[in-house]
Amino acid sequence: MPDLHENIYPACSVAERIITLGGLDRTELLQRLHQHSIHLNTYAELLLNDARMVLSPTRYSLCTVELAAHNLGFPDGATTARIFATAQQLGLTLCPLELAPYLRMQYTDQLEDVDGKLRKNQAPSGSVTVASDPISQDDTFPKGFYVLHMNGELWLRGYCADDLHCWNAEDRFIFVKEVVRGDHM
Template sequence: MKNLDPCNTDGRFIEPVSQGRYGLDPDALYIIQQDSFATSNSLQTIQLTMITLRSLGLPDGTCYEDIFKAAQHAGLRLCPAEVGLQLRLQYMDQPYGETLVIGMQPLHDCYQLPSVFTVHHWDWGIGLGACCCGESNVEDEWHADSDWVFMI
């Protein structure tokens, strides 16, 4: 991943949406407008990896807490939340049908439910979304073949 630029994660991130380059789902917009969402004050270079839950040894229906534990056991780390925004800005040639779930500490969406960012490309184009992690650990049902992004 290229250097993280804190200037791209402030209000100017929304500007390209109006230019039709990508979509910003309402839940993702809500999250980035909250005080709990923070960006780095300096440029950083980080290494990311994409991994399926199945490759972490996890079955269908695994809760996000178990996903994070398995990732940590595999030597992976949670991403800063701003990685979702930067990945969306930098991954403009994302294949159709792909959704990447950002392995990050969940932030609350407009319903006060813990959510993580998604970077996706579907019929409505490429976009940044937010996926609810459930009201409780019992409600999480992540598919084993879902693609997650973590830091190395």
């Protein structure tokens, strides 16, 4: 009989990445995204230009893990609050919002979305959502970012979702595992 916990973090296969972030002001960060040919949607632009998005003046590195909702024990999916709370109970932490643009610039080998379609009220196939606290409780303001490789282009996209939104079991998230010492960029 299979172990019911064999695909639950930490007893599952995960993608770990060391991401170095910080040290750029808003203008420099936007220029760097442009230099890396990163595409932004309107929601990402809103988040990146909002003064509530804190940018660290100093560089630091984080070890992140990428997990699907089912790796957190949700074979039928779950709300954002349940996914985030369970990850935190398992020793993971939410990402600073500023991690997303740095992740996008450093995660250039993301597998491409094979169907190339954006789905209304669902995370796109192949996307990875950066688990972070929202800077606004307004449901019409973007809650956070996701990264996507679609039609040969790397995207940093913002998304809106209310508290009732249920993520699918296969939807993927990035959490922080630990702070890393040293500069890895």
